[in-house]
Amino acid sequence: MREADRNFYSLDAWQRAHSFVLDIYKCTAVFPDAEKFGLTSQIRRAVISITANIAEGYERYHYKDKIKFYYISRASLAETQSFLFLARDLGYLTLEKVEQLVYLSKEVRQIISGLIRYTKNKIINN
Numbered sequence: 001m002r003e004a005d006r007n008f009y010s011l012d013a014w015q016r017a018h019s020f021v022l023d024i025y026k027c028t029a030v031f032p033d034a035e036k037f038g039l040t041s042q043i044r045r046a047v048i049s050i051t052a053n054i055a056e057g058y059e060r061y062h063y064k065d066k067i068k069f070y071y072i073s074r075a076s077l078a079e080t081q082s083f084l085f086l087a088r089d090l091g092y093l094t095l096e097k098v099e100q101l102v103y104l105s106k107e108v109r110q111i112i113s114g115l116i117r118y119t120k121n122k123i124i125n126n
Helices: 012-028 039-059 062-088 094-123
Strands: none
Touching: 012 039, 012 062, 012 094, 039 062, 039 094, 062 094
């Protein structure tokens, strides 16, 4: 794909994170109604922030700005993981489901870290 044809949703990091977002939404759909404005809302906000910050970072002009948003995305991923452990401890998600989602989150983290390294190399080479 030509550079001019690329966009944030062509990034592997965004695509994998988006898939993770969809998984979290499916899991939280069964949380108790009492958590609608609590844990359900919090975990969804955190997970959405992952893809939103990748998109915003991609559209930033300066590489240092891009990296800042990619780091924020990675931090939102850690926040999501924390909420997953809480959901497990409250009995909203099974241990197996949390292990699966944490595994996926680690894959997403690795890809975001690669995006950060790639962008840092652009700074060095320019």
